[in-house]
Amino acid sequence: AQSVSQHNHHVILSEAASLELGCNYSYGGTVNLFWYVQYPGQHLQLLLKYFSGDPLVKGIKGFEAEFIKSKFSFNLRKPSVQWSDTAEYFCAVTPGGSYIPTFGRGTSLIVHP
């Protein structure tokens, strides 16, 4: 079975700082990759996703993620965070052709104004 590792469980940043959240997975075949975000008091929602093509994926609110197949990684980045980015972030992986995702443990991001 595949597994997903998010290395940073808690991240605290000041506004305008750069962000990179790590996500690594263990699965040798084709994968679909996702980042979800849960803002305080809101539903868990999709931030961005990768299925194929350009390995650099852009999502909502200035987030992007890069799929590096050789490293089995799908790290999330944002050049300059805002207080409103305070949320919990989850990486998820679904093997190609499957409809069963595996989620990482999540990263809690706190951005100080």
Place this chain on the structure above:
Amino acid sequence: SQTIHQWPATLVQPVGSPLSLECTVEGTSNPNLYWYRQAAGRGLQLLFYSVGIGQISSEVPQNLSASRPQDRQFILSSKKLLLSDSGFYLCAWSVKGGSETQYFGPGTRLLVL
């Protein structure tokens, strides 16, 4: 547009009592449906998934069961709750054969005393 509802939003139940959490999806047909439990620092644990009416697959053997009596209705149940069943339960749906993006409901917070 599609919407997903869960109720109740919050539930406090004594140990040994039964449980029924309901999830309904509107605006789509024949979705894949999922039940997750979200625990702080432990990510999302997939409990059950369903690809059609009456078709339930369990990911984790435990005190819970699921049913899908109608196409867009997914129910999580227990005959006798345990303290360890406390948590935040999320329902989600995805489009069959699509991107397998998960669309999450607002969740139910269950406290077993």
